[in-house]
Amino acid sequence: MVVEEKAIIETENLTKVYKGQVAVDHVTFKVFEGEVFGFLGPNGAGKTTLILMLLGLTEPTEGMARVLGVDPVREAIKVKGLIGYMPENMGFYNDLDAIQMLKFMADLNGLPRHIADERIEKALYTVGLENEAKKKIGAYSRGMRQRLGLAELIVKEPKVAFLDEPTLGLDPDATNKMIELIENLSKEQRMTIILCSHFLEMVQKLCSRMRIIIKGKMVAQGTMETLAKEKFGVDSEEYTLEEIYMKYFQEEA
Amino acid sequence: MHGLKVIFKKELADHFSSYRFLILFSLICMVSLIIAYMVSMTIKNEMKDIAKPQFVFLMLFISQGGLFSFVQFVAFFGPLIGLIMGFDLINRERNEGTLSRILAQPIYRDAVINGKFLAGVVTISIMIASIVLVITGLGLILMGVVPGIDEILRILVYMIISIVYISFWLGVAILFSIIFRSVTTSALAGLAVWIFFSFFVSLGANIVAKAFVPDAGPDNLEALLKQITIQRAISLSSPIILYSDATATIVDPTKKTTRSFVFVGPFEKLSSERFSGPLSLHQSLLIVLPYIITLIAITAICFAISYIVFMRQEIRSA
Numbered sequence: 001m002v003v004e005e006k007a008i009i010e011t012e013n014l015t016k017v018y019k020g021q022v023a024v025d026h027v028t029f030k031v032f033e034g035e036v037f038g039f040l041g042p043n044g045a046g047k048t049t050l051i052l053m054l055l056g057l058t059e060p061t062e063g064m065a066r067v068l069g070v071d072p073v074r075e076a077i078k079v080k081g082l083i084g085y086m087p088e089n090m091g092f093y094n095d096l097d098a099i100q101m102l103k104f105m106a107d108l109n110g111l112p113r114h115i116a117d118e119r120i121e122k123a124l125y126t127v128g129l130e131n132e133a134k135k136k137i138g139a140y141s142r143g144m145r146q147r148l149g150l151a152e153l154i155v156k157e158p159k160v161a162f163l164d165e166p167t168l169g170l171d172p173d174a175t176n177k178m179i180e181l182i183e184n185l186s187k188e189q190r191m192t193i194i195l196c197s198h199f200l201e202m203v204q205k206l207c208s209r210m211r212i213i214i215k216g217k218m219v220a221q222g223t224m225e226t227l228a229k230e231k232f233g234v235d236s237e238e239y240t241l242e243e244i245y246m247k248y249f250q251e252e253a
Numbered sequence: 254m255h256g257l258k259v260i261f262k263k264e265l266a267d268h269f270s271s272y273r274f275l276i277l278f279s280l281i282c283m284v285s286l287i288i289a290y291m292v293s294m295t296i297k298n299e300m301k302d303i304a305k306p307q308f309v310f311l312m313l314f315i316s317q318g319g320l321f322s323f324v325q326f327v328a329f330f331g332p333l334i335g336l337i338m339g340f341d342l343i344n345r346e347r348n349e350g351t352l353s354r355i356l357a358q359p360i361y362r363d364a365v366i367n368g369k370f371l372a373g374v375v376t377i378s379i380m381i382a383s384i385v386l387v388i389t390g391l392g393l394i395l396m397g398v399v400p401g402i403d404e405i406l407r408i409l410v411y412m413i414i415s416i417v418y419i420s421f422w423l424g425v426a427i428l429f430s431i432i433f434r435s436v437t438t439s440a441l442a443g444l445a446v447w448i449f450f451s452f453f454v455s456l457g458a459n460i461v462a463k464a465f466v467p468d469a470g471p472d473n474l475e476a477l478l479k480q481i482t483i484q485r486a487i488s489l490s491s492p493i494i495l496y497s498d499a500t501a502t503i504v505d506p507t508k509k510t511t512r513s514f515v516f517v518g519p520f521e522k523l524s525s526e527r528f529s530g531p532l533s534l535h536q537s538l539l540i541v542l543p544y545i546i547t548l549i550a551i552t553a554i555c556f557a558i559s560y561i562v563f564m565r566q567e568i569r570s571a
Contacts (some may be wrong), residue, residue: 018567055357058567081359090348107259108358 006033008160008192009054013063015051016216023049025216030162031194036186038203038210039196040245046216047196048088057083068159081109084158084191086149088165094138096218098129098148102135105152113166116155123154127158127181143174150181153191160192162183167199182206204241212245214252260368268338268376274356277337278380281330282387288323289388292316299322307531308506309402311407313392315504320356323388324504327381327415328497329451335422336443342369343430343563344439366427366563370556373423376460378416385412403506406534409502412539417548418496422447424555427440431563458487492551499544 009031016024024046031037039047052058054065056076065072071102092101099120106116124130127147132140140148146166153161166182167175179202185191186206197203203210204224211221220227228239231247268274296312314323321329343366346352356362385408392398400408425446429439462484463469469476488494533538 057353057356077361082356083357085354085357087350087353087357089350091346091352091354093351104259104263105358108256108360110359142262150485199536239296 003201007031008068009194010035011054011063012065012067014050014053014060014065016046016053016058017061018049022216024053024060027213027216027218028063029211029221031192033192034186034190035209036182036193036195036207038205038207039194039213039235040198040210040212040241042201042249043198045213047213048164049251050213051085051164051196054079055083055162056080082151082159084156084161086153086161086163086166088151088168088196090145092137092140092145092148095136097136098124098133099150102152102155106155109156111155119155119157120151123151126149126154126184128177134232143177146170146174146178146253147181149187150178153185154189157189158191160194162194162196164196165198166195167202169199175202179205200241200245210241212248214249219248219252256364257357257368257371259519260360260364262343262353262373262568264369264535265375268372272375273337277334281334281380284326284330285323285388286386286391288321289313289391290395292322296396307398308404309398310389310392310404311506313388313396314408314411315501321463324411324496324500324528327418328332328500330491331415331419331496332422332447332451332493334377335373335419335424336378336426336440336447338373339423339426340430340443342373342427342438344434345430346435347434348436359396359465360444362564363560365376366431366560368425369421370427370559373427374416374420377419381412381415381419396486403534407503407506410534410538411500412505414496414499414545417545417552418492421492421552421555424552424559428555428559428562430567431559451493454491455488455494461487490546495544495548499541499548501535502541506534506537 002231006032009029011030012028013026014024014028015022015026024244027050041047054067056072056079056184059073067079068082070079070082082211083182095103096104102120102123105115108118111119124133127150129144129147129151132144137145137148150166163182167178170178182193182195183206186193193206195203195207209221209223210227212219212227220230222230224241224244227241227244227248231244232239292313296309296316300309316322317325339420343352346355352365355365389400389408422443426439426443429442430436433439433442462480466476466480469479469480
């Protein structure tokens with residue numbers, strides 16, 4: 001399933017020192033086209049900082065990064081056009097409705113009106129918000145807001161999408177819907193997805209490969225099988241990702 | 254460039270659809286209407302015995318009908334307009350998490366701050382222009398005076414100075430909204446600066462001048478002159494005084510200098526006594542030009558500081 005040919009994201013010794021503290025410590029990795037890549041790690045491990053560096057929102061202290069061959073430091077605008085970003089705490093303009101919000105974002109991306117309108121209609125339908133499209137976002141539930149965030153990605157149609165805790169605080173039903181939608185993004189839209197989450201069940205289900213970051217350092221990387229083999233010396237069938245993760249975490253801490 | 258246009262359009266729509274703007278606008282409209290009405294009532298009485306009154310139209314703006322004139326009202330209340338419009342422009346977006354999302358889109362970072370400032374300036378311009386038009390219309394109905402070309406030009410210059418002045422305070426508000434994360438803190442900081450400049454600078458200038466030259470009095474003219482020079486220099490650091498002086502000379506053609514009478518030099522005194530007629534617009538402009546340029550300069554400086562601080566700030570998602 002994984003098409004391992006072209007590296008879409010490449011980093012080398014990427015480091016960020018923030019107010020004297022090392023947030024990201026010499027991280028080197030590659031993400032290939034079409035895969036769903038999972039970032040695991042405790043709170044404050046530097047996952048968000050890493051994403052911000054790849055987006056060109058924060059400058060790395062050291063090392064280099066390439067997103068689709070573009071340097072996010074030098075050509076931040078170009079990179080931002082290629083990447084879709086769904087942050088942990090999604091901010092919306094609460095006095096706009098869903099269509100106005102999506103239109104504003106489409107305008108910022110310079111999409112022509114007729115293409116934007118078409119995509120917005122399709123996106124709202126895909127995430128199941130077509131009946132709430134004229135409601136003010138302030139009246140939305142958390143699940144609806146997260147789905148609207150995904151709709152934004154569908155409108156933008158980026159090559160790569162960063163999803164930061166997309167299921168945080170959602171009820172089980174909304175979580176399942178979210179997982180379905182992310183799967184849909186990956187399979188039907190052929191989007192490369194980088195997923196940060198503590199919801200390990202979802203990561204296990206969606207991600208082909210994953211990486212564990214603790215205290216800014218990358219401690220492990222690979223498929224479920226390689227991670228399990230490294231720690232337990234057996235096939236992953238017997239262990240869930242949660243058990244593997246806890247093993248790594250206890251060793252590091 | 255397209256990012257700037259998109260942000261500008263959204264901010265403008267936000268301003269005009271917000272309750273904040275509606276309340277502010279109706280308040281100013283109400284006050285200006287009352288002032289214009291009271292002024293035109295008193296002018297009518299005053300003009301009864303004068304054969305050939307001059308600049309009646311401008312009197313609408315400068316004569317103190319009841320409590321204060323329109324020009325004084327804008328000088329005092331204008332800062333509040335700018336502060337109210339701008340005190341949460343950046344930090345609200347930061348707190349709601351929309352700033353990092355906008356900046357994750359392919360636009361230049363300065364498009365955000367430029368668009369916000371420009372939209373504010375345009376809103377202020379529309380506000381000022383419509384109020385001046387309302388007062389003009391009311392003057393036409395109540396007094397039946399038609400403004401001459403010279404008066405219209407003077408009012409235009411006055412409007413431009415007022416827009417720059419209020420934009421300066423918008424710039425101050427935006428600067429605080431960038432520096433302070435909390436909306437309340439930035440609002441308070443803006444208010445503090447406003448109160449400082451409107452009350453304490455003139456008061457402080459007086460005290461400092463007296464401390465420097467304690468022996469000033471009617472019998473010691475040289476010391477008195479020195480005292481006034483110091484006082485004037487200090488009070489000119491306040492944009493409110495800069496604005497008041499600049500506009501007073503523009504809307505009142507009979508005023509020939511922005512300086513107080515004691516400080517006028519002997520030659521200037523001689524010439525102003527010889528020519529008692531009103532100044533031409535060109536001459537009035539020459540007098541206030543330094544003030545206008547200073548106002549524009551401090552506005553630009555204030556915006557430049559905001560710009561630099563904003564461009565260097567780390568953008569975090571939470």
